[in-house]
Amino acid sequence: EVQLVESGGGLVQPGRSLRLSCAASGFTFDDYAMHWVRQAPGKGLEWVSGISWNSGSIGYADSVKGRFTISRDNAKNSLYLQMNSLRAEDTALYYCAKASYFYAFDIWGQGTMVTVSS
Amino acid sequence: EIVLTQSPGTLSLSPGERATLSCRASQSVSSSYLAWYQQKPGQAPRLLIYGASSRATGIPDRFSGSGSGTDFTLTISRLEPEDFAVYYCQQYGSSPPGYTFGQGTKLEIK
Numbered sequence: 001e002v003q004l005v006e007s008g009g010g011l012v013q014p015g016r017s018l019r020l021s022c023a024a025s026g027f028t029f030d031d032y033a034m035h036w037v038r039q040a041p042g043k044g045l046e047w048v049s050g051i052s053w054n055s056g057s058i059g060y061a062d063s064v065k066g067r068f069t070i071s072r073d074n075a076k077n078s079l080y081l082q083m084n085s086l087r088a089e090d091t092a093l094y095y096c097a098k099a100s101y102f103y104a105f106d107i108w109g110q111g112t113m114v115t116v117s118s
Numbered sequence: 119e120i121v122l123t124q125s126p127g128t129l130s131l132s133p134g135e136r137a138t139l140s141c142r143a144s145q146s147v148s149s150s151y152l153a154w155y156q157q158k159p160g161q162a163p164r165l166l167i168y169g170a171s172s173r174a175t176g177i178p179d180r181f182s183g184s185g186s187g188t189d190f191t192l193t194i195s196r197l198e199p200e201d202f203a204v205y206y207c208q209q210y211g212s213s214p215p216g217y218t219f220g221q222g223t224k225l226e227i228k
Contacts, residue, residue: 045157050217104165108163109162
């Protein structure tokens with residue numbers, strides 16, 4: 001079964017850091033680009049960051065550029081998001097998503113919640 | 119950055135009716151890079167359409183996508199009870215590189 005399982009979310013104070021992980025299974029992980037997409041409570045979807053299969057191409061939304069770092073370990077079938085200098089507006093459910101044809105996201109995890117609050 | 123505007127914000131229809139959802143881009147989008155997703159409460163989004171008109175694996179043929187340039191449409195030919203959800207369009211742009219989503223259309227039972 002193709003599956004993505006996120007972990008690492010939680011309650012964190014503004015200015016602090018958090019590292020999210022996404023464990024992939026059921027497909028050849030190192031064949032695909034991977035992404036993080038977030039959804040603030042009651043709001044829509046926002047792309048956060050993406051990384052190519054070999055980590056050679058990385059992109060970030062302007063809202064997180066310079067604060068978040070995406071990475072992957074193909075040997076461990078895992079995707080990561082290091083989040084520094086967290087702000088209240090980073091509070092959201094963070095989804096890991098697998099890239100598919102034509103730059104769409106065909107597999108999603110169930111998400112991990114990040115709450116930034118003092 | 120390309121902005122996607124979805125309309126209407128909320129669409130109230132009955133099972134068996136036809137639903138037409140619109141996604142308008144602030145500048146031309148490659149049809150190859152336009153996708154649609156369905157999201158139900160408490161669930162992750164599900165890919166419905168990619169490349170503006172290709173159905174994803176396992177998606178019923180009552181879902182269809184069309185459009186080009188700045189205007190795209192998701193059509194659900196005959197609504198089933200399980201189709202009532204929020205729908206998002208999404209595009210990939212190369213200049214600057216990145217992805218954007220529309221704000222969503224909520225399809226609710228009338």
